[in-house]
Amino acid sequence: MTIKFCSQCGSGKIESALPPGDDRAREICADCGYIHYVNPKVVVGSIPVWGEQILLCKRAIEPRYGKWTLPAGFMEEGETLAEGAKRETLEEAGARISIEQLYASYSLPEISQVYVLFLARLDDLNYLAGSESLEVKLFHEHEIPWDELAFVAISEALKRYFADRVKGSYTPHFSDLRRAKIR
Amino acid sequence: MTIKFCSQCGSGKIESALPPGDDRAREICADCGYIHYVNPKVVVGSIPVWGEQILLCKRAIEPRYGKWTLPAGFMEEGETLAEGAKRETLEEAGARISIEQLYASYSLPEISQVYVLFLARLDDLNYLAGSESLEVKLFHEHEIPWDELAFVAISEALKRYFADRVKGSYTPHFSDLRRAKIR
Numbered sequence A, B: 001m002t003i004k005f006c007s008q009c010g011s012g013k014i015e016s017a018l019p020p021g022d023d024r025a026r027e028i029c030a031d032c033g034y035i036h037y038v039n040p041k042v043v044v045g046s047i048p049v050w051g052e053q054i055l056l057c058k059r060a061i062e063p064r065y066g067k068w069t070l071p072a073g074f075m076e077e078g079e080t081l082a083e084g085a086k087r088e089t090l091e092e093a094g095a096r097i098s099i100e101q102l103y104a105s106y107s108l109p110e111i112s113q114v115y116v117l118f119l120a121r122l123d124d125l126n127y128l129a130g131s132e133s134l135e136v137k138l139f140h141e142h143e144i145p146w147d148e149l150a151f152v153a154i155s156e157a158l159k160r161y162f163a164d165r166v167k168g169s170y171t172p173h174f175s176d177l178r179r180a181k182i183r
Helices: A081-093 A152-167 B081-093 B152-167
Strands: A014-017 A026-029 A041-050 A053-059 A072-074 A097-108 A113-122 A133-139 A173-176 B014-017 B026-029 B041-050 B053-059 B072-074 B097-108 B113-122 B133-139 B173-176
Touching: A041 A081, A041 A097, A041 A152, A053 A081, A072 A081, A081 A097, A081 A113, A081 A133, A081 B097, A081 B173, A097 A152, A097 B081, A097 B097, A097 B173, A113 A152, A173 B081, A173 B097, B041 B081, B041 B097, B041 B152, B053 B081, B072 B081, B081 B097, B081 B113, B081 B133, B097 B152, B113 B152
Parallel strands: A041 A113, A097 A173, B041 B113, B097 B173
Antiparallel strands: A014 A026, A041 A053, A041 A072, A053 A133, A097 A113, B014 B026, B041 B053, B041 B072, B053 B133, B097 B113
16 A cells, blocks of 8 residues: 555545456545545656767766766656656756757666666756756766666666767667666 | 645745755755756656557547547556556557567657557457457558547557568657647
8 A cells, every 4th residue: 555545635545446447456535535646757868979978977866866867757647758868857957958859768666666768968067966866977988987877777778878979870669678777 | 837735844834945965946845945857757658569450549538538549558656668568568458469660759848748659469369458448450551540540649659660670670769749639
């Protein structure tokens, strides 16, 4: 159970039951019948490129405090994927970007997240660590701290990016990242 | 407000307030401090292809009862994007598919939804209307009921698919669908 009380009537009688016509149990209020749906969350972010370099953020928050990541975070109500990626990049790296293309879509079913990452150009060099970052820095490929990356989705996207750069063509891709690979 | 009571402690004192370090107001319980985040939902689905034909479903549920759609629905906890697309295709069209590629990502910010649609091959012709469909049918391009499609995301994806088919190359794409275009 993710809830203890009904958000609509305040009743504490929450049951796990199959709604009519549904194919799986939901958390349902036994008093008012309200169904509390829970759905996967979208994490949006960017690969901010400046020439041959990529902008990474050192995390100032848990999980993975002190590890490096691409600017990314939970998509918010009322925004588009691209707006979310720009907002997160501004919040975490103080950086303005221009979106080039949707690049990576990763499903992380065990934690019910979907990552959507955009390739983007950094508009200028006026970046600055936001409150969720200890440090923000440009990295050449040989400088990427592979063993100090925060999440497997980030290393997947960066590996793919550098491989595509050699080929000179950036193909949107999707894949599934399961527990064995989730750090 | 989307909630009237705290799902964790049952208190009716729900306030809209800015949590420390956050950039927007959230629904917060004034008694226990629990923050009730709300995030966009992902709609996953497929474009099921059989030779030159596409499989569409006639909706047996609101909204857009009686209109035609691609098999798609809300992504569930614990599944991948591709698993969700296959599940929805099986539920709504009774059809088994093989995923070919991620094809379309649409943001609908006004209703806080993200559509993710896959190109897929229909495995066989044993499709059958599920409980959410009145009818399931294969359409050639010239037979598509353009004026009777349920959602703009569906018509966008189909238009793009037929244009790409002429070119012989299917490129994943993303775009934003705003109110003026949302039917």
